[in-house]
Amino acid sequence: MFDTMTLTKAGGALCGSLLILLLGNWAAEGLYHTGPSGHGGEGELAQAYAIDTGADDAAGEEVADAGPAFAEVYAAADPAAGERVFGKCRACHKLDGADGVGPHLNGSVDREIAGVAGFAYSDALAGIEGTWTPEEMEAFLASPKGYAPGTKMSFAGLPKVEERANVIAYLATIGG
DSSP: OOOHHHHHHHHHHHHHHHHHHHHHHHHHHHHSOOSOSSSTTOSOOOOSSOOOOSHHHHHHHHHHTSSOOHHHHHHTOOHHHHHHHGGGTTTTOOSSSOOOSSOOOTTOTTSBTTOSTTOOOOHHHHTOOSBOOHHHHHHHHHOHHHHSTTOSOOOOOOOOHHHHHHHHHHHHHSOO
């Protein structure tokens, strides 16, 4: 009654039915997905539209007023502390007038931006006109990629305004 061929046909029909059931379930889930967003069913449901509560605006104002002004910190800056912080810069910058990975920083305060002759600056810095005033240096050291998008400098920046002021005060003592 049941030979090998009949059992093979019945097994194939069962596997085919399961395959159709699984493919139908997968297609329906893709079309009518109602679960939470993200992977593995975790997280919140995605909102259809954003509701502006104004909380982000107030938070941004607090962050802007959080620290002391650079001019105040720079007036009280300590060049000796700046020399210690400059250790983070030594890997790429030199003070003896020779270029390293980055341009030398001998006499860099009040020097023209991208003003070291013979150094291959990125187009981002070469396109900026002006001089390295303490305020310009502070903006650059806070976020090099934010100040000059496309710069070759891979350093993320100095997050503390005191460190930036101390380094700039130290560089101001290194003449050119």
